[in-house]
Amino acid sequence: MSAYAALTGAGYRAQVRDKTTLFFTFAFPLLFLVVFGLIFKGQAVEESGLSYLSYTAAGVLSWGVANAAVFGIAFTLMQWRSDDILRLIRMSPAPLSAVIGSRYVIALVVGAVQSLLFVGVAMLPVFGLEPASGWPLLVPVLALGVTTFLLLGVIIGSFANTPESVAAVANFLMLPMAFLSGSFFPLDSMPGWLQKVSLVMPLRYLNDAVSHALAGRGDASDVWTGCAGLLVFAVVFGAVAVKTFRWTRSS
Amino acid sequence: MSSASATTGGPPPAVRVEGVSKRYGDRLAVDGVRLEIRPGEFFGLLGPNGAGKSTLIEIMEGLRRADSGTVALFGRPPWPRDTSLLPRIGVQTQSSAFFVRQTAHEHLRTVAALYGAPRGAVDRTLEAVGLTGQRKVRVEALSGGQRQRLAIASALVHGPELIFLDEPTAALDPQARRDLWEVLRGLKAEGRTIVYTTHHLDEAEALCDRIAILVDGRIAVTDSPHNLVTASRAPSRVLLPLGLLDAERAAAVEGVERVDVQGGSLVLETHTVGQVLSAVDRISGLDGVQTRTASLEDVYLDLTSRLSGTAAAAPAPAETTEP
CATH class of the missing domain: 3.30.70 (Alpha-Beta Plaits)
Structure with a gap:
């Protein structure tokens, strides 16, 4: 068995055996769907003609997937370093790519299950989401989103030494970003300068691409711009992640 | 490569440490250490807490970089990470270094796979450290002694030639300690090189071919336990x-x-x-x-109290601090 397969297997078992985390990873975005669904039931976003629900469904989905990708890898790396698991791997000939690769596959699977569950629930008659014709584009868009945010999580996981600091740093980045990138509220209702600020946030690009693919907002160029933006952030985060990666707390 | 076997012409030593120093802030943790450990030797590194044992071991393992001096394992530098050298080396992990929510067998299987070791090695190693009965027990549910034995198993599963063990018998009861002695003697009989630290002087006397006593980052003495006791004035x-x-x-x-x-x-x-x-x-x-x-303990206490007097004013820093 390869190091990559073994780490993926161990990661999979650890994931499914932790029922609490498993439950909340998938329930958290759904909670937002329900809350926003109740608040904005029947309303439409000004001028666009889209229902609020289809708007927020896309935003909450992209935020939920990004959040899970960041937190999952950041917690794992921090925990592996403080438990000396990374030191154990460092002393074996297994390549770093096997470590990150195994976590990447797990993050992709988590993202896929999250998306299926979320879209499935949103399509129930109570919420009434009707996916746009471009929905198959969700697959490459969300996969790219997971990639970008996983790399951001690698950076956080390399700096943070405690679960508390992972939560603090990741929340500090992800929550304001969710609001400023239009995940929860339409960007159009924000001041112009704030809309410009959102352009330096990776979640903005994931949001735009998912919004078109799932809810039909904007046009196809939103998907390509979104993917290009995510790709740029992925390259930047990847470069920083390689530079800042630490096998042990003292190195 | 050039310095590897220049002096002897024979096979390079399992470990060669030459003039290695490491400084943390204004404290010299390791101070000009020179050591040579032959293949097949059982080598004990002793010393009080804070003497620099862990730092020196980590420099030998290639986990830390020395400020000055050179280290070679089988003639090759362990720093930077050399993936063709690593399969020949086994390092005992902390007793917390287990993949979470796995059974003992699943954990060791994962470690074996990291090294590309065959699956049969997993059962053999669990057997050797006496954990066959716990193979299906989650790592979180193992007792202190069992965790320690699993950590040792993690160092042995891929059949390394050179094994680093850090206080392997610290949390074991007397029976488990004697059982582990047999495991270690078996490894030595197979020709493997063992470098280990301990605070049990009786154990070092019973197991080691040679020991080095580290005091304040310097090697105070290197010899066989027998010669040390004979030569001592205790x-x-x-x-x-x-x-x-x-x-x-x-x-x-x-x-x-x-x-x-x-x-x-x-x-x-x-x-x-x-x-x-x-x-x-x-x-x-x-x-x-x-x-x-006089026992090795007498020699050790005599030596460490005489030599550490010189720097006794400096408080001994904790070796590890758990968060």
């Missing part, structure tokens, strides 16, 4: 049952340097055991008399 002790001889008469015996009552015995310290014994025999007979030669 006195031997003759233990008489109380009442056999009174303290004044005992003190008058030629060769007796000190008389003391300890644990129900009259203890005579001497450097001439034979002379004292025959004198006692003439006076009172030798019924119930025991003799204790």
